[in-house]
Amino acid sequence: MNKARWTLAAAMILACAASVRAETVKLGYLTDTSGPTQDISKPSLEGFNLYIDRINKAGGVNGRKIEIDVRDTGIDTARAVATAQEMIAAGAIAIIGLPLSTVQAGVYAAMERNSVPVVAGYPSNIGLVLPPAKPNAFATGIVFDLAGYIGGEVARDATPNGKRFVCTSFESPGGIVSCKGAMAAAKAKGFEVVESVMFPIPTRDFRAIAERIVSLKPDAVLMVLGRSRLIAMTPALAAAGYEGAAISMEAGTGDDAVRDVAKGAPKIDMWSYTRFVSQGYGEGAQVTALAGAAKDSGIKEWIQVHSGGWALGMLIEDVVKRCASPCTSEKFQDALYNTKLDTGGLTGGPIQFTKDDHYGPTTYMLVHYDRAKDAMVPVKGWRNYSSTLPKF
Amino acid sequence: MSWLSNLITALATGCIYGIMAVGVVLIYRTSRVLAFHVGEVGMLTAYAMVSVWTPQSGALQTSEAILAAVAVTLATGTIMYVLVERLGARFGHFIGTVITIAATIALNGLMSLIWGGQTYRLPLFPGAVAFAGVSLPLQNVAVIAIAAVTLSLVLVLMRRSAIGIDMQAIACNAALARLRGVPVQATLCAAWVLGSALAALAGILIASVSVVSIEGSIIGVSAIVAALIGGMTSIPFAIVGAFMLAGCETLVTLFGEPRFTPVIPVLCLLILLIVRPTGLAGRSEAISRV
Numbered sequence: 183m184n185k186a187r188w189t190l191a192a193a194m195i196l197a198c199a200a201s202v203r204a205e206t207v208k209l210g211y212l213t214d215t216s217g218p219t220q221d222i223s224k225p226s227l228e229g230f231n232l233y234i235d236r237i238n239k240a241g242g243v244n245g246r247k248i249e250i251d252v253r254d255t256g257i258d259t260a261r262a263v264a265t266a267q268e269m270i271a272a273g274a275i276a277i278i279g280l281p282l283s284t285v286q287a288g289v290y291a292a293m294e295r296n297s298v299p300v301v302a303g304y305p306s307n308i309g310l311v312l313p314p315a316k317p318n319a320f321a322t323g324i325v326f327d328l329a330g331y332i333g334g335e336v337a338r339d340a341t342p343n344g345k346r347f348v349c350t351s352f353e354s355p356g357g358i359v360s361c362k363g364a365m366a367a368a369k370a371k372g373f374e375v376v377e378s379v380m381f382p383i384p385t386r387d388f389r390a391i392a393e394r395i396v397s398l399k400p401d402a403v404l405m406v407l408g409r410s411r412l413i414a415m416t417p418a419l420a421a422a423g424y425e426g427a428a429i430s431m432e433a434g435t436g437d438d439a440v441r442d443v444a445k446g447a448p449k450i451d452m453w454s455y456t457r458f459v460s461q462g463y464g465e466g467a468q469v470t471a472l473a474g475a476a477k478d479s480g481i482k483e484w485i486q487v488h489s490g491g492w493a494l495g496m497l498i499e500d501v502v503k504r505c506a507s508p509c510t511s512e513k514f515q516d517a518l519y520n521t522k523l524d525t526g527g528l529t530g531g532p533i534q535f536t537k538d539d540h541y542g543p544t545t546y547m548l549v550h551y552d553r554a555k556d557a558m559v560p561v562k563g564w565r566n567y568s569s570t571l572p573k574f
Numbered sequence: 575m576s577w578l579s580n581l582i583t584a585l586a587t588g589c590i591y592g593i594m595a596v597g598v599v600l601i602y603r604t605s606r607v608l609a610f611h612v613g614e615v616g617m618l619t620a621y622a623m624v625s626v627w628t629p630q631s632g633a634l635q636t637s638e639a640i641l642a643a644v645a646v647t648l649a650t651g652t653i654m655y656v657l658v659e660r661l662g663a664r665f666g667h668f669i670g671t672v673i674t675i676a677a678t679i680a681l682n683g684l685m686s687l688i689w690g691g692q693t694y695r696l697p698l699f700p701g702a703v704a705f706a707g708v709s710l711p712l713q714n715v716a717v718i719a720i721a722a723v724t725l726s727l728v729l730v731l732m733r734r735s736a737i738g739i740d741m742q743a744i745a746c747n748a749a750l751a752r753l754r755g756v757p758v759q760a761t762l763c764a765a766w767v768l769g770s771a772l773a774a775l776a777g778i779l780i781a782s783v784s785v786v787s788i789e790g791s792i793i794g795v796s797a798i799v800a801a802l803i804g805g806m807t808s809i810p811f812a813i814v815g816a817f818m819l820a821g822c823e824t825l826v827t828l829f830g831e832p833r834f835t836p837v838i839p840v841l842c843l844l845i846l847l848i849v850r851p852t853g854l855a856g857r858s859e860a861i862s863r864v
Contacts, residue, residue: 216683218789220691353833381832384792387784389583389714390827397828410693414785417695421702421711422579446697 205246207502207509210253210269211279212289217256218383221409222434222487223281226304227252229484229491230279232475234498243502246509257281259288270298275511277301278494283308283326283356290319299515301497304458304490306356306433307541312569315540320518322494322533324433324457325541327571330360330406332455333431334367334376336548337402339561340427340453344401347373350391350415351406352383360406360431363571370572373402386410392418402427409435413443420447432456436485437549437558444551452551454558457544458489458528463560466527468492489528497523497533530564541569576708580828586714588820589721590779594797595804595812596728597772602806603745604765607658607670613794614681615650615770616777620786621685622646623778624694643774650681651770655763678791685788698782713783724775725813728768732809741765745807773797796820799839803846805853814854818842 211230214223231250238247251269255262262285266277270293277293280286280302290310293300299318302311307321312328330349337347347368351357361378368376379395381388392415395403405428407415412435416428428450430440437460444452459469461476461484472492476484502509504517521535521542530545545564552559594612601609627639654677658670699716702709732738740761743751752758773794780793796819803815822838846853 216686216691218691220686221693224690379832381827382836384789384836385832386787386790386792387587387780389587389711389783390580390824391832393580393583394828394832410785410787410789413693413695414787417697418784421713423709442695446695446700 205242205507206249207243207246207505208249208251208273208275209498210251210266210274210277212253212255212262212266212277212281212285213279214257214281215254217254217258218410219257219281219408219434222304222436225436225485225487226281226434226491226494227279228479228481229472229488230303230495231491232472232479232488233492233495236475237495237499243499246502246507248498248502252279255285257284259285263288263292266293266298266300267296270296270511274298275509276514278498279303280307282306282354284354286310287355290316294318296511297515298511299518301494301518303494304434304487308355308359309571311540312571313539315538318515320535320540322497323490324431325544325569326356326360326406326433327363328541328544328567328569329431329433329457329546330363330404331367331571332546332567333360333404333406333429334364334369335371336453336455336546337364337368337373337404337427337429338371339548340429340451340550341402344373344427346375346377346398346400347402347404348377348379348395348398348400349404349406350379350381350395352385352411353380354383356433357406361404364404364406366572368402368404386414388415388418389421391415392422392424395419396422396424400424400426402429404429404431406431406433407435408433409439413439416443416447416450416452420450425449427451427453429453429455432458432486434487436460436487437462438483438485440558441551441556444553445556448553453548454551455546455548456486457546458486458493459547460484460486460489460558462557463549464489464527466525468496468526468528471526472528493525493528493533496525496528497521531566539569543568578706578708579710580824582710582714582718584821584824585817586717586721586783587824588817589718589725590776590783590793591796591800591820592813592816593721593724593772593779594776594793595800595816596725596809597769597776598797598801599804599806599809599812600741600765600772601769602801604741604762605658605662605670606667607662607674608798608806609654609769609773610671610674610794610798611650611654611677611681612769612773612797613777613791614678614685615647615773616775616780616793617786617788617791618650618681618685618777619643619646619774620696620777620781620790621689621694624696624781624786625689627696629697629700643778647771647774648767650774651767652763654770655766658766659759659762678794682788682791689788691788693785693787696778696781696786698778717779717783720775720779724772728772729809737761737764796823796839799843803842803854805855808853808855811854 301320304323309327311321349361349364365376534542549558662670699713800816804811
């Protein structure tokens with residue numbers, strides 16, 4: 183009899199141990215570490231990993247470790263979809279990361295069929311997350327439709343008397359909707375002539391395109407370019423004789439790149455606008471924590487994409503906390519529907535999701551390159567924007 | 575926007591395409607291999623240079639940067655020659671072209687591994703020069719000057735030097751050239767290194783007017799198309815092809831729809847195939863059958 187009791191007790195202990203092991207929450211992270219957007223995808227993943235490592239080292243979320251399966255997909259949509267399916271087959275309950283709008287739409291659609299939530303982090307998303315949102319599509323980064331519209335509005339601050347506005351971007355879904363929104367907003371803000379100059383994705387020689395932009399005689403140029411194209415385009419604009427305001431949408435560009443190109447183009451008035459803070463401005467508990475973690479891991483200068491990655495990590499921790507054990511895709515998605523996360527200074531307001539709105543109200547800050555200080559200086563602080571776009 | 579400034583931009587672009595296209599022609603004429611990897615060689619060299627050189631660099635660092643570029647050129651040219659000749663001798667001409675395609679993938683991976691996909695500026699010729707009341711970017715003027723000297727030297731080398739004449743002999747009939755005592759292997763190796771050197775120079779020049787980035791290696795496609803327009807066998811016509819292509823691209827960007835520029839090379843090839851299938855040079859070559 184005693185022997186049977188001992189056997190039963192041992193079996194129960196083993197079962198408990200097994201259930202503790204099963205408490206690991208597994209997520210799939212799609213990124214680009216080999217393709218053309220790796221320069222912005224890597225810092226984003228770096229920021230995310232810094233946060234998740236910190237959580238796991240502290241014992242996880244309510245005792246549950248977060249396991250991240252990171253896979254490189256370049257910016258190949260078919261590969262991203264196939265990889266996401268592999269990851270959910272291997273036990274991932276949600277897909278996160280997704281570096282470029284080109285890939286995101288395909289993954290959202292494929293995962294919707296599998297009832298798996300997708301949370302796109304930094305830097306970009308297309309408007310599937312704005313109300314009325316797709317059931318499984320969430321985003322913490324920038325949404326191009328909205329960010330483009332905001333770009334058209336802040337152009338008025340950069341050029342109070344400007345009459346002509348040009349938006350330039352490359353032919354990705356995000357670039358196209360950004361410029362569409364930007365032109366509508368610029369028109370509403372009183373610019374008399376609004377135009378867009380779009381170019382093919384592989385373009386890196388911008389001399390002729392810059393000449394074309396300058397021929398339109400703009401007072402303000404909105405650049406929806408990302409890091410590598412901004413580094414190439416700004417000197418070309420300067421060489422073509424542009425002397426107006428250039429406003430860079432912070433879409434993985436980084437303040438370090440904006441400062442660098444501004445120094446090489448002394449006649450261009452350089453601006454940027456951002457959803458996340460960068461090293462040099464912003465304050466709060468999480469800003470301090472990120473700064474410390476970045477310093478400890480040897481990051482020379484942390485930029486907005488690091489903040490975005492860190493904020494995505496915070497969101498995952500918050501959602502897992504509210505996801506009852508065992509945390510399934512369905513429960514994870516339900517937890518996402520009721521999110522209100524204070525980012526501790528990384529953004530101007532909380533990250534908020536509801537059943538219909540998977541992006542929430544957002545805040546943006548306009549920053550200006552101060553030549554005397556060689557620094558990006560915030561102008562007027564955070565501005566609030568609704569996630570409901572005007573029709574354009 | 576002044577017409578002179580636009581003309582200089584188009585000419586500079588044509589010069590860069592032309593330098594790389596001449597490299598493609600040299601390799602093709604001597605080895606019968608279509609060098610798909612030239613764009614990658616160009617960007618690899620630019621990356622090597624930018625790793626050493628900064629706008630604040632003195633003479634010593636500039637010399638080091640040039641040495642780094644030369645080292646990459648020699649290494650890629652020699653390695654490609656060895657691979658193509660060794661494997662090509664066993665499996666035929668087509669394997670050589672396959673090797674160059676494999677090299678594009680390998681070199682892209684190498685650049686990604688070493689430089690992590692970062693983009694750098696290489697402002698070798700900053701500033702502007704005034705001409706006829708127009709401010710012209712010095713970078714464009716410098717590119718045209720460098721291209722004029724380089725292409726003239728190549729033409730002189732091909733027509734006046736022993737090694738150039740040997741290359742032409744091999745291009746006409748490799749077996750006969752060997753019988754006449756031409757050092758075929760050494761000459762072929764020299765052609766591959768020279769082709770690499772031209773690709774490297776074009777890569778550095780395109781990086782100096784744009785940026786150093788992995789995607790910049792797409793210039794190789796334009797160079798190959800320019801060489802094809804020229805007929806693959808003629809250096810002067812490859813240069814003409816390069817200027818035609820650059821002119822069309824610039825015109826479409828300035829006065830048409832910039833989004834359509836990737837179509838230009840395809841359109842040029844299509845028109846060429848209809849109007850003059852043998853290319854501008856008009857020389858047709860016998861295709862060996864297996």
